[in-house]
Amino acid sequence: MGTTFLQRIYSARKMAGLSMDELASLSGLSKNTISRYEKGIMNPDRANLLRLAKALNLKVDYFFRKSSVELQEVAFRKMAKIASKSVESIKYRVIDRLEKYLELEEILMVDNEFVNPIGNILIQKFEDVEQSAEQVREKWNLGLNPIASIIEMLEDNFIKVLEVNEPMEFDGLSTVIDGKVPVIVANQNFPVERKRFALLHELGHLLLSFDVKITPKEIEAACNRFAGAILVPKSKLISELGVSRKKIYVQELAEIEKEWGISIQASMCRVRDLNIISKSKLSQFYFECNTKPDFKKLVDESRYSSFETSYRFKQLLYKGFAQELVSMSKASVLSDQSINGLKTNLSLV
Incomplete structure (x- = not known):
């Protein structure tokens, strides 16, 4: 069966989130036998192949399909709360989905002509992020209006979007296949506003080029600012709220949420990024979210009526x-x- 099988049995086990011991228990095979299969020392007969397929809930042809996808430069967020076994499972399930996606596109002769619209900008300071977001909107002909569907926008610009059913601790990931096919993976369980923001945060990881002096923490902050800037352009937010405010009512941000599909929390960060409010006002907002359940419930309410789903x-x-x-x-x-x-x-x- 060659190297294809040993690669596929390993990826199938990782995709299922199983250890060798667990797969051995489910399949009725010994751990040593499975290890020998994965190392290519021994090939399974048809009976054992069927046992493995059943244990892994896969069709037999999975093991003979040539692996064509390798995730490069994977950017995971908030993965510290998720067990490493689950992280591996997510990666290999994404690989499986992408293999099928690319195979289908190959059958239909679909082109993937992705071009980074801000490849000429080097992010050295946060103000560069605003410029980058403005250029993305210009190059992708988005104007200054609200974006009805972030997923549709991404797919129209040759970015693959996959949705996965994961715990809320998983925000998403972004990666590039073969150095040319960009991919964003989103958590389908998120409220629509959080999903939109997470998708654009991952877009920031894909598009933004950072100076070597920028720290990982600063990169995360920059991608957050990029997401907010794509959702609500600077000029529009200033037009709505003014250049400087001593206080902002939640009800004002609720109306912005309805129109632009950006959560109240993300809006508060956005107005702070633009110095419309002081740092102390943002801190006060978070203090009230953390200490007043009714206030937090009001802030977290989903108000955007559109859907974010990939078809x-x-x-x-x-x-x-x-x-x-x-x-x-x-x-x-x-x-x-x-x-x-x-x-x-x-x-x-």
Whole structure:
């Protein structure tokens, strides 16, 4: 079976978040046998291959599919609270999804002509982040209006967006495949405002080029500022609130949240970034959030009525199927759906 199988059995185990002992228990095989499979010392017979597939909840053909994706420059956020085994599971599940995504695009001959619109800007200070956000809006023809769908905007500009079902501790990740295909992974369980901000934070990791003197903590702060600046341009926020304020009412920020899809907490950070309020006012805001449950509940309320969901992979799949470029069985493998499930969801016109 060669090196393909040993790579796939290892990735399948990591994807499932299983240790060798756990996989041995589920499959009825010994830990030593699984280790020998992963090292390429021994190949499984058909019976054992079926046992592994069943234990890992995978189709047998997974083990023979050539691995074509390697995540580069992965930027995880807030992963300290998540066990390393879970981090590995997320990575390998993302790889599996991306392999299918790229295979489908290859079948349909879809181009991935991504160009970084701010590749010419080096971030040396926070003011450079504002300039970068303004240039992204200009180059991507976004104008100064609210962005209805961040995911649609990203996909229109050749950035892959994957949504995963993860605990709330997982904010997201960004990476690049083969040095040319940018990918953002978002947590589908987030409220819409938090998801929009997280997507743009990861976009900052993909697009912004930092001076070597910028620390990791400063990079995170810069990506947060970039996200806020993309959501609400400086000129628009100043027009709404003025150049300087001694105090701001939550109700004012609630109206901004409804229009621009930015949370009240992110808006407060944004107005502080632009020196509309003082640092002490931002500290007071966080103090009230931490000490007054009713105030925190009001601040955390979701008010943006639009949705943030990626439909692109599904649209490509249906297109391939309609044009008879993708068979029903192939569509089943790519979408992780049963053939009956696919038939139920498809209606020809």
